[in-house]
Amino acid sequence: MTANLHLWLIPLLPLVGAATNGLLGKRFRRNLVCAIALSFSGAAFALGLWVALEFPSLGTGVYRETLAAWMRAGDFRVDFAFYLDHLSLVMLLIVSGVGFLIHIYSVGYMWEEGGLYRFFSYLNLFLFFMLMLVLASSYLVMFIGWEGVGLASYLLIGFWFTRDQAASAGKKAFIVNRVGDFGFLIALFLLIKHFGSLNFDSLFASIQALGPETQGSGLLTSIALLLMVGACGKSAQIPLYVWLPDAMEGPTPVSALIHAATMVTAGIYMIARSHVIFDRAPAAGTMVAILGTLTAFFAATIGMAQTDIKKVLAYSTISQLGYMFLACGVAAYTSGIFHLMTHAFFKGLLFLAAGSVMHALGGEQDMREMGGLRQKIPWTFWTMTAATVAIAGIPPFAGFFSKDEILWQAYASSRGSWVYWLFGLITALLTSFYMFRLWFLTFFGEYRGSRATAHPQLAGQTGHAGHDAQHGHGQIHDSPKVMLVPMAILAVLSVVGGWVSYHHTFENFLAPVFQDALAAPLPDAHPAGPSAESAAEEGGKEILFMGISVAAAGTGLFLAWLLYRRRPELPQKIVQRIPSLYQTVLHKYYVDELYAALFVKPLLEGSSKLLWHGIDQHVIDAGVDGSADAARRVSDTMRHMQSGNVRSYAGWVAFGAALVIAYMVWIGVP
Amino acid sequence: MLHLLLFLVFGFACVAGAVNLLVQRHPINSALSLVLVMGSLAGEYLLLGAEFLAAIQVIVYAGAIMVLFVFVIMLLNAGEEERTAGSRVALVLGLPGMFIGSVLVAWLLLDRSPTRAVAAGALKGDPQTIGWLLFHNYLLPFEVTSILVLIAIMGAVVLASQPRMDASTKKEG
Amino acid sequence: MSITQFILVSVVKIVLATGGLLTAVAYTVWLERKLVGHIQNRWGPTRVGPFGLLQPLADGLKFIFKEDLTPPHVHKPLYIAAPMIALVCALTSIALIPVGGWVRVAGLSTPLEITEVNIGLLVILGLASLGVYGVALAGWSSNNKYSLLGGLRASAQMVSYEIALGLSLVGVLILAGSFNLREIVDAQSGTFWGFIPRWNIFRWPSQIVGFLVYLTAAYAETNRLPFDLPEAETELVAGYHTEYSSMKFAMFFMAEYANMITVACLASLLFLGGWHGPVAGPAIVQAVLPVFWFGLRVFAFLFLYIWIRGTLPRFRYDQLMAFGWKFLLPVATANLIITALIVALRS
Amino acid sequence: MVPLSFYLVLSGILFACGVTGFLIKRNIIAIFMSIELMLNGVNLSFVAFAAQWGALSGQVFVFFVMVVAAAEAAVGLAIIIAVFRTRETLNVDYVNLLKL
DSSP states (O other), X not given: OOSOOOTTHHHHHHHHHHHHHHXXXXXXXXXXXXXHHHHHHHHHHHHHHHHHHHHHHHOSSOEEEEEEEEEEETTEEEEEEEEEOHHHHHHHHHHHHHHHHHHHHHHHHSTTOTTHHHHHHHHHHHHHHHHHHHHBSBHHHHHHHHHHHHHHHHHHHGGGTTSHHHHHHHHHHHHHHHHHHHHHHHHHHHHHHHHSOOBHHHHHHHHHTTOXXXXXXXXXXXXXXXXXXXXXXXXXOTXXXXXXXXXXXXXXXXXXXXXXXXXXXXXXXXXXHTHHHHHTOHHHHHHHXXXXXHHHHHHHHHHHHOOBHHXXXXXXXXXXXXXXXXXXXXXXXXXXXXXXXXXXHHHHHHHHHHHHHHHHTTSOOBGGGOOOOTTTSHHHHHHHHHHHHHHHTOTTSHHHHHHHHHHHHHHHXXXXXXXXXXXXXXXXXXXXXXXXXXXXXXXXXXXXXXXXXXXXXXXXXXXOTTHHHHHTOSSOOOOOHHHHHHHHHHHHHHHHGGGGGGGGHHHHHHHHHHHXXXXXXXXXXXXXXXXXXXXXXXXHHHHHHHHHHHHHHHHHHHHHIIIIIIOTTHHHHHHHHSHHHHHHHHTGGGHHHHHIXXXXXXXXXXXXXXXXXXXXXXXXXXXXXXXHXXXXXXXXXXXXXXXXXXXHHHHHHHHHHHHHHHHHHHHTOO | OHHHHHHHXXXXXXXXXXXXXXXXXXXXXXXXXXXXXXXXHHHHHHHHTOHHXXXXXXXXXXXXXXXXHHHHHHHHTOOOOOOOTTHHHHHHHHHHHHXXXXXXXXXXXXXXXXXXXXXXXXXXXXXXXXXHHHHHTTHHHHHHHHHHHHHHHHXXXXXXXXXXXXXXXXXXX | OOHHHHHHHHHHHHHHHHHHHHHHHHHHHHHHHHHHHHHTTOOOSOSSSGGGTTHXXXXXXXXXXXXXXXXXXXXXXXXXXXXXXXXXXXXXXXXXXXXXXXXXXXXXXXXXXXXXXXXXXXXXHHHHHHHHHHHHHHHHHTTOHXXXXXXXXXXXXXXXXXXXXXXXXXXXXXXXXOSOHHHHHHTTOSEETTTEEOOGGGSHHHHHHHHHHHHHHHHHHTTOTTXXXXXXXXXXXXXXXXXXXXXXHHHHHHHHHHHHHHHHHHHHHHTXXXXXXXXXXXXXXXXXXXXXXXXXHXXXXXXXXXXXXXXXXXXXXXXXXXXXXXXIHHHHHHXXXXXXXXXXXXX | OEEHHHHHHHHHHHHHHHHHHHHHOOXXXXXXHHHHHHHHHHHHHHHHHHHHHTOTHHHHHHHHHHHHHHHHHHHHHHXXXXXXXXXXXXXXXXXXXXXX
């Protein structure tokens, strides 16, 4: 470890930015606030790039940096230490890069907002925590970041805290995440109890030393399952996905950064990071895969029926995360991370573009009020197109490679099966369908909405009230450069981002991290030396699958074109044909209502009726008051002893003393 | 032999004084009998070898504290204590209590203490040793006690000084 | 020595000491009358014997033959007990006062005091403090407001000045490191630089302060002018012994002068170097000389006593209290602290 | 040679007398004196035990007890005087109102 990468600087810089803006920002002028935020996040990104350049020269696959001891309890110790390997390097670049881009974008998008300093301070804070999470060298440090990003997301979702939905959405996100964090915590406790450490190195070393007989042992499985619960909370998987759609109440850049590109992928990162555990817990892996598949399919179906542009994107995010889960579940972590990266590009871009659209329309979110914007906002249109094609999985765009990789792994991996593959395929079809539906509804046809200013309440909702007046745009206009440039960059990335997997480059890059996954438990996950014909046969099959998935994407595109471009009346017909199903899908399968009935209502009822009225009022308060009453009654009788006659007091004193002496005699004090 | 004799003499004086303190109805007689008790206790201390304590007992107890009592009795011109209601009760309670208590304490001490005989002047408590103990082993208690005495002095002055401002403050001890 | 010899020697010493003391008391009275007379430009007693030297005898006879009347309404037992208490306490202390070194008489070597007690000084102080009862009870039992006031004054005043008295002695005790009067005296043998006697009064400037405080407190303790408020004849007729006459009164009288002598002895023992002095000549002379030196000191002290009595007016009571508490006590404490510091630093 | 128990019995008797006086006396001053009597009884047992165990600490404790007793007497008598000023009585049976 000759070279010193000063990893600690990377998270620290955004923190400084956050502190500066948060503490002093109120007095700063807007451009100073933006300058601070951008400079610190940009510096973090630059440092990340430098680290990425330095890293290979280190030779060793892993770089550790210990700042100070955090806590010592017996032989259990946790350090403030950072840990950099290929995996965290990729995450580092994604987080800081996309984060920086979205910072730039936010400058334009949030310029008119009140509390700009608050926004940027939160955003920097999020960056700090996210980088902590990514660079952590132990589960505990990771947990700091884990909780921290939760906090930041809470703050940012509720950025417009004066609006009830925003506030409650923030709370919802926070609380739902608590459920997941609970699982995560228990997993950590189990690890401490049985392996006495949370540092990745020592922990994984001791787990790998366990030997094959512990394959799928109850302990490892349960730990893995608990970790999965945590990941479900953070990455919005069934059954804990419900917070993500509501999180769209936050400003669009936040949705792009936190709820599409980075934070929600923390769960996938965490699973990949603890692949050692999951490899030894096949059951848990299967569980992850099943969950991912279900989520992907389920969310995609919901996405089809949504009319709110951000909601559509939100559900697509959920289903893409489901893909990643599926990949992790079948031990194809590389594919998962790969899709994570590409998804970060194109989904971030999608949100930014959607934000740009809303910006143009003065806060309009309902796709039915859009349409025909192709000429009006060309930049947004083209970038959006790139992103849409990418997510739809049409070659040679990024989404194609990653998604296809996942599908192939889902089938071919030793843990995979054709069921995963089938669902994945259908999901791919649905994805491309609803994405192109969004695309057509937004940009084609003629403009259906009245003027943006005709929606003051909507405008007010997203805090864009007065926006138009200040902009004084007579007609719908494209976004300023400061917003368009990041979108352009992301568009380029979402076009070319997938090519890194050419000849398994990305895979080999991440190989050192997951070699254990490849080697130990699954001898035939990736045939080390397959015979030529088997390789050729494999290759042929891969090509075949590729074709099928492309076909699926095409089908989706065609259906969307048919329904929303060619014959716009058809959807109504279909809806009238199957009203109940449509309603169900439209209402997201009534999951929120279900949860409300299952958990929220009983909880409220129980705590108000039982705990408050029952226990607090009739047990605790009653106890307190009762004791007071008892004291009063007893003293009411006792006070007659206080005759005021000094000698009677003296008598009592002597009596007590005599009792004490007698007692001492009784117990025989020597 | 002489030791035992002296012990009995002083002891008898003690008990006589104590009982007299109870039966006398005029406080000054009680005070004088208490002085007698203290003086003979000083004798007992001498028998036990605690000469310094004996002297201090005479000087502090008999010579200062009891003088204070006598002074206050004379100052307030305390008369005979008259029978009141409750004195009957006190008598009924008190005398059996006295017997029970004395029997209990005596039996307790006898039961708990080794019945070894103590020679005359068994432990020589000369001023040097006592002082050494006082200023080495028991320095902190000593200081605390001194502070206590200081507080007591101030309290006594405050309590006993006339409420009227013009009056000259009288000091007792 | 055998027990019989011990008893014999003790009896002899007791007789000698008591006789000496009583004589001293008697002639202190005579001395006082003479001196005060001369101070007031009178002759004092001259009739009885040469220079009225037999006057004390006459007084004693008068006291003895006077009718011993007990007024009504007095608390009889205490009225009778009071003077006895006073006199007993006063006379007993002489038993602890050494008047010289050891002597050999008929092959028996014995110290020149009735009994040598390790804590003699403390015992003397204790007896002095007990002496209060005599005065206080006399005042209370004679059932007379003057007497009561006298008794009150006496008790309060004695208790108050006892503190200053004791504190003034502590300096000396620190220097000597003992309560034993003989050791204290021995600690004062020798001289500074060959000519200044090594008396406590000369040892470090603070001891002279101690001596003065002792002097003042002693006057108060013995109810002598200028502190004789318990028997302030101008205000309280005769104070606590208003109701007393004949032998009972004589007891108080003797007790007072015995106390004076005791105080004088203590002063000479503690501050004035005891019996040390130039000693020469044959053995018998060497044995007697110290006693002479001691007597000389006591006489000088008594002379000072009477002189002051003839000179100073009486204090007012609040002045007395304020003086005792607000002046003497702090001064004595300061002396104590200084002495302790010096000793601690020397060692 | 006197058995230790004699001293202890003596102290016990003194203490019991003190308690009794504490109970049956009506004069505040007498009650105070009873307390002093109790303290003296305890002191005697202190000294006796000191002689028994050959530990001077017992005598030192007696010293402390005396000091505390002196302080107590000073304050207590001052209180008595204050009480007498307002109540014109020393009989505790008449001092039965909580205001001075």
